[in-house]
Amino acid sequence: xxxxxxxxxxxxxxxLLTPITVILDRTMAQSTISEGDLPAFAGATAxxxxxxLTPTGLRGKVVLVDFWTYTCIxxxxxxxxxxxxxxxxxxxxxxxxxxxxxxxxxxQDVDNIRLxxxxxxxxxxxxxxNSHQIWDAFDNEAWPALYFVDAAGHIRHRFxxxxxxxxxxxxxxxxxxxxxxxxxPRDPVxxxxxxxxxxxxxxxxxxxxxxxxxxxxQNFASPGGASSDASQAYTAPDRLRxxxxxxxxxxxxxxxxxxASAAHGRIVYRFHARDLHLILAPPARDRPVRFRITIDGAxxxxxHGVDADAEGWGKVGEPRLYQLVRQQGPVLDRTFExxxxxxxxxxxxxxxx
Numbered sequence: 598x599x600x601x602x603x604x605x606x607x608x609x610x611x612x613l614l615t616p617i618t619v620i621l622d623r624t625m626a627q628s629t630i631s632e633g634d635l636p637a638f639a640g641a642t643a644x645x646x647x648x649x650l651t652p653t654g655l656r657g658k659v660v661l662v663d664f665w666t667y668t669c670i671x672x673x674x675x676x677x678x679x680x681x682x683x684x685x686x687x688x689x690x691x692x693x694x695x696x697x698x699x700x701x702x703x704x705q706d707v708d709n710i711r712l713x714x715x716x717x718x719x720x721x722x723x724x725x726x727n728s729h730q731i732w733d734a735f736d737n738e739a740w741p742a743l744y745f746v747d748a749a750g751h752i753r754h755r756f757x758x759x760x761x762x763x764x765x766x767x768x769x770x771x772x773x774x775x776x777x778x779x780x781x782p783r784d785p786v787x788x789x790x791x792x793x794x795x796x797x798x799x800x801x802x803x804x805x806x807x808x809x810x811x812x813x814x815q816n817f818a819s820p821g822g823a824s825s826d827a828s829q830a831y832t833a834p835d836r837l838r839x840x841x842x843x844x845x846x847x848x849x850x851x852x853x854x855x856x857a858s859a860a861h862g863r864i865v866y867r868f869h870a871r872d873l874h875l876i877l878a879p880p881a882r883d884r885p886v887r888f889r890i891t892i893d894g895a896x897x898x899x900x901h902g903v904d905a906d907a908e909g910w911g912k913v914g915e916p917r918l919y920q921l922v923r924q925q926g927p928v929l930d931r932t933f934e935x936x937x938x939x940x941x942x943x944x945x946x947x948x949x950x
C-alpha cells in the first residue's frame with residue numbers, strides 16, 4: 598500500500614527498515630468504516646470508458662470506487678479481484694468506477710493512462726483525477742483504496758491496501774441484496790493472476806519500496822550521495838548492504854527520477870524478495886532503451902520477470918512498471934544490476950513482491 602498522508606508515510610518509511618515490514622504494512626491496510634454521501638466527481642479532468650458519472654445518476658446502483666494509479670504494484674495485485682467483481686456483478690447492479698490519481702508526472706498524460714488501461718484491461722469507467730480533487734473530496738489516504746457505496750448513495754465502508762478480498766466481495770453481495778437485486782451469486786471469485794498481478798510472497802519479502810528521485814530516495818550508497826539535477830559520474834561500491842542501492846555511470850538525480858545522461862548507465866540494488874519491479878520511462882516513445890539485467894553477476898535464467906528474457910535482455914518502450922525478476926527457487930539476499938545501453942532512461946521506483 599502506498600500512503601500519501603505525511604504522518605502515515607513517515608510511519609511506513611520507518612517500519613520498512615525493520616524486519617516486520619510486511620506485517621505492519623498489511624496491518625495499516627485494515628478496513629475502516631467511513632460515513633457520508635458519495636462525493637461528486639466534479640474534479641475529474643477527463644473520463645475514459647464512460648461519459649461523466651454523477652452521484653445523482655448513480656442513485657439506485659451499488660458503487661465501488663477504486664482509487665488507483667497504473668504503476669502501483671499494490672493496485673496491480675488487487676486489480677484481478679476488482680476486475681472480476683465488475684464483470685460478475687454488473688448485471689446485478691454494481692458499478693465500478695476507477696479514480697486514476699497519479700503519483701508521477703507521466704501518469705498525468707491521458708494517452709499514457711488510456712494505453713495502460715487497454716493493456717491491463719481496465720474496462721469499467723475511469724475518472725482521471727490529475728489535480729487530486731476527487732482524492733481530496735473522499736479524504737483518501739492511499740493507493741489502492743476501495744469505497745463501498747450503497748444504492749442510496751451512502752459510503753458504507755472503505756478499505757485501504759491489498760487483501761481481505763472475500764470480506765470485500767461479501768460486502769458487495771450484501772449491498773446488492775439490500776438494493777433489491779435477486780439471484781446475487783454467493784460464491785467468491787477466483788481470478789487467475791499472473792505476472793505483476795500475482796500475489797506477493799509476503800513471508801519472504803524483506804525489501805521496501807525505494808524511490809530513485811532525489812526528493813524521496815533513501816539508502817543511496819554511491820560515494821558522495823545524490824547531487825543536484827546536473828549530470829555527474831557515479832560509482833557503485835563493491836559491496837552493498839541489504840536494501841542499499843547505487844548508480845554507476847553518468848546520471849542526473851532529478852526530483853522524481855534518476856535520468857541516465859549517457860549509454861551504459863547502471864543501477865545496482867541488494868534485495869530480498871521473490872519479485873523485483875522497476876518503474877521506467879524512455880526519453881520518448883520513439884526512442885526505446887535497451888537494457889540487460891543480472892542477478893549476482895549472472896544472467897537471470899529462470900528467475901527473469903515478464904519484461905526480461907532468460908539472458909536478461911529487455912527494452913523500455915513506454916513509461917510503466919517493469920517486472921524484471923521473479924525467482925523460482927529459494928529467496929535469499931541477491932544483488933540485482935541493470936545496465937542501459939542507450940541514454941535518456943528515467944528510473945523512478947523499485948517495488949518488490
